[in-house]
Amino acid sequence: MEDVTLEKAIETPQSDYEKPAILYIDDEEDNLIVFKSAFRRHYSVLTAKSGEEGLEILKGQDVSVVITDQRMPQMTGVQFLKNLPDENDMIRMILTGYSDMESIIEAINTGKVYRYITKPWDKNELKITMDNAIEAFHLRRTNKHLIEELKEANEVLEQKVIERTLEVSQQRDEIEKLILNILPEEVAQELKEKGEATPRFYECATVLFTDFIGFTNIAEGLSPQALIEELNKYFMVFDSIVEKHNLEKIKTIGDAYMCAGGIPVENNSHAVDAILAAIEIQTYMQEVNQKREATGQPKWELRIGIHSGPLVAGVIGSKKFAYDIWGDTVNIASRMESCGEGGKINISNFTFDLVKDWFSCLYRGKVAAKNKGEVDMYFVESEVERVA
Structure with missing residues (x-):
């Protein structure tokens, strides 16, 4: 059997409904074209020329991974990522040169960046990184759903506990009423407290x-x-x-x-x-x-x-x-x-x-x-x- 090289594995197409969505943001048109050409077989690639445009795209798209260049006019990559809602499950990555590492590390420490990618990026390495990011996205989404289901189950359980507590309280009241129909209140109280x-x-x-x-x-x-x-x-x-x-x-x-x-x-x-x-x-x-x-x-x-x-x-x-x-x-x-x-x-x-x-x-x-x-x-x- 012929060996399947990493390059061939990268080029293997997927059906559209299986493709995770990736948003790539860069103010240079050529970079957007190269990125889309390299990865469109594997992902549903969305591109934007600015952070503002990227935010508009995210309003109507469920994106698994967002990758943004750091150096962009009006809004840097870190600023863009900080503007994303905290409850959004997407994985956030940033493209940067060594001169921007200080701001990137700060963004990583605050949880705003999942990975940083140095320029120029390597197609194979970036593909592996994005696949790992997509897996992390699915785990994050699954965990979120499990937490929501657990929360709903807890709410249902709490309601059942409340209802059962009320039912037990009502049953206890009914039992006490029945006891008081049989025994004087003073005797019933002594029986309840002492057992005799x-x-x-x-x-x-x-x-x-x-x-x-x-x-x-x-x-x-x-x-x-x-x-x-x-x-x-x-x-x-x-x-x-x-x-x-x-x-x-x-x-x-x-x-x-x-x-x-x-x-x-x-x-x-x-x-x-x-x-x-x-x-x-x-x-x-x-x-x-x-x-x-x-x-x-x-x-x-x-x-x-x-x-x-x-x-x-x-x-x-x-x-x-x-x-x-x-x-x-x-x-x-x-x-x-x-x-x-x-x-x-x-x-x-x-x-x-x-x-x-x-x-x-x-x-x-x-x-x-x-x-x-x-x-x-x-x-x-x-x-x-x-x-x-």
């Missing part, structure tokens, strides 16, 4: 129980779905009333509803608060039953029992946290409910002593309570009118 909530003893709190009379008979006449919807409707109103009167809902057990006052934050009004809530609940149920009777439906008669005394409240276990209360006070409150009557509020003697200045109550005498013997009980009749 210590049960707490209360010297005096008030427990309220409600229960529907004849619930089994009512349930037999309703579908399971209708029964749950009906109970849910009533209990949601109870929730609102209980919250209004500063009581803490504990739980529902079937058709029974349980709440307490004076927990988790102690106060001196818990017994009064509980009876005010009980009166409002019974008033609501009376309104419900009037409407049900008008349409021929059976009544939902409600018993309410209240007792005050010491108890323990808190969260136990490590799964499915639930705020609950324990102690004999809870048991007696349950007996107050079961020993009561429909539409009435039955309270113990202990609770009566706490609220007798606030409510008119009817003494029932000693009433037998399961496992408690005979217990003094009272029906709450009305609030006592107080002089302002």
Whole structure:
């Protein structure tokens, strides 16, 4: 096979679309002609007679390499290169004699010049230098695109992080709301900070129980779905009333509803608060039953029992946290409910002593309570009118 000389390799033509664009600037027409003739087979050669003309060409051309003579009237080669935009990717080279080396070195040090070429230039050496410059241009352009893509990817990632952070924050808020629906705020905060909530003893709190009379008979006449919807409707109103009167809902057990006052934050009004809530609940149920009777439906008669005394409240276990209360006070409150009557509020003697200045109550005498013997009980009749 015949050896391919460097001269032949230089003269090998390329298709137009593969030719990189090179701008050559020189104020001498002959130099422009020689340069274009030497390299037009390999590059798309653009020429200009001055720096000003070169700047105009660059406005409409994507040029890979620009080569300029140093000594030109009005604008030197270094001045021309300094006028080029910094963001332009093109490779900048300059033709110079030894007498201009000081200004050329300064331009190189400031990053304005990629290479300098001494006069007279050698065609083969200049071709190699320009090919290296074009390769550097492509690397520079590729790096620029990669940086832009990386920047765009970072912006997208940052936006996703912002969106995910917002989503996590919203989820956290929703979780906290759900927790607060299950646990008192003070208990939830302690659980979040310590990972556990210590049960707490209360010297005096008030427990309220409600229960529907004849619930089994009512349930037999309703579908399971209708029964749950009906109970849910009533209990949601109870929730609102209980919250209004500063009581803490504990739980529902079937058709029974349980709440307490004076927990988790102690106060001196818990017994009064509980009876005010009980009166409002019974008033609501009376309104419900009037409407049900008008349409021929059976009544939902409600018993309410209240007792005050010491108890323990808190969260136990490590799964499915639930705020609950324990102690004999809870048991007696349950007996107050079961020993009561429909539409009435039955309270113990202990609770009566706490609220007798606030409510008119009817003494029932000693009433037998399961496992408690005979217990003094009272029906709450009305609030006592107080002089302002």
